[in-house]
Amino acid sequence: MVTPQWEEATCPLCGIPPQMTRLDRVRDWSQRSAARYTYKACRNCGLVLLSPRPAASAIEHYYPADYPPHLRQGESSAKRRFVRALLERLVDARFPRPTVSVVTLGRRPRILDIGCGSGGYLKRRASQGWEVWGVESDPDAANLAQQEVGVPAIHVGTLDAAAPCLPRNYFDLVALHDVLEHLHNPLAALRLAHDLVTLDGLVEVLTPDVDSLESRAFRSNWFSVEAPRHIQLFSKATLQVTFGRAGLRVVAMRPTSIPTFALVSLENVLSERLHRRVCFDRLTRAGVFAALAPLTLSTAMLSGSGSSLWVWGTKASGTC
Numbered sequence: 376m377v378t379p380q381w382e383e384a385t386c387p388l389c390g391i392p393p394q395m396t397r398l399d400r401v402r403d404w405s406q407r408s409a410a411r412y413t414y415k416a417c418r419n420c421g422l423v424l425l426s427p428r429p430a431a432s433a434i435e436h437y438y439p440a441d442y443p444p445h446l447r448q449g450e451s452s453a454k455r456r457f458v459r460a461l462l463e464r465l466v467d468a469r470f471p472r473p474t475v476s477v478v479t480l481g482r483r484p485r486i487l488d489i490g491c492g493s494g495g496y497l498k499r500r501a502s503q504g505w506e507v508w509g510v511e512s513d514p515d516a517a518n519l520a521q522q523e524v525g526v527p528a529i530h531v532g533t534l535d536a537a538a539p540c541l542p543r544n545y546f547d548l549v550a551l552h553d554v555l556e557h558l559h560n561p562l563a564a565l566r567l568a569h570d571l572v573t574l575d576g577l578v579e580v581l582t583p584d585v586d587s588l589e590s591r592a593f594r595s596n597w598f599s600v601e602a603p604r605h606i607q608l609f610s611k612a613t614l615q616v617t618f619g620r621a622g623l624r625v626v627a628m629r630p631t632s633i634p635t636f637a638l639v640s641l642e643n644v645l646s647e648r649l650h651r652r653v654c655f656d657r658l659t660r661a662g663v664f665a666a667l668a669p670l671t672l673s674t675a676m677l678s679g680s681g682s683s684l685w686v687w688g689t690k691a692s693g694t695c
């Protein structure tokens with residue numbers, strides 16, 4: 376087996392190496408290897424970067440075969456769907472989310488999902504009448520997405536390879552859900568999203584918030600660090616800078632809180648303390664979940680800080 380190639384990180388916004396250690400001795404819990412990773416902050420803009428990191432050409436070695444976003448997503452139970460919908464409604468009331476005005480378009484709305492995984496999000500949009508396009512680099516996940524929404528809708532390969540095939544100024548919504556943190560050049564991806572979205576369209580990003588209370592509470596054991604697949608970790612401030620550098624104006628941000636993430640972070644903390652992998656049994660899991668759900672939700676509602684951030688941007692004036 377070829378040894379994966381490693382490199383020191385350079386801040387994609389400032390062009391300088393990050394120097395201030397932010398998270399140390401981070402484990403890759405999914406691979407269960409002995410490797411430890413370090414994340415450092417750029418002293419200029421504050422972006423938190425994995426350094427050293429696998430080179431772009433070697434990163435695929437660090438995605439396990441059973442990486443969840445690449446698998447077919449099972450149907451949630453009715454109870455879980457109800458709880459999730461209720462939580463979303465509550466957060467919606469506090470942090471309204473912008474939407475594409477489908478009624479005024481006079482045609483089918485169009486979405487591009489960059490890093491569409493197994494196609495669950497596109498399937499939902501297709502069922503609402505949207506014209507759906509997707510890009511997915513993992514061949515197995517792309518195959519599942521093609522089964523969900525049709526072969527022509529999904530480009531299999533990297534974003535760089537797909538870019539020439541994607542129409543400019545065409546999409547009403549360009550989604551990058553849990554994607555930006557995986558990319559060696561997130562700024563290039565957002566600049567491409569800027570070129571692909573219509574003048575009135577939205578670029579929609581979901582990404583972990585490294586400045587969140589959860590991140591600060593769990594530190595190196597925070598579930599969303601996900602070393603070494605997360606090449607960088609954003610905050611509200613660094614997302615504002617990154618969107619601006621891509622010619623996008625941030626129109627809304629909102630926290631999202633997923634109690635399961637906090638639960639797994641807690642398992643990671645105990646595993647580190649006890650020097651063995653701790654996985655709660657089903658009953659304990661249900662109890663911890665019931666305790667964490669109101670805590671994480673109320674934290675998100677009151678402080679605007681959850682495990683991840685939703686961010687929406689539009690083309691800044693004069694940048695079409």
Ligand SMILES: [Zn+2]
Pocket residue numbers: 386387388389390417418419420421422
């Ligand atoms: Zn920087």
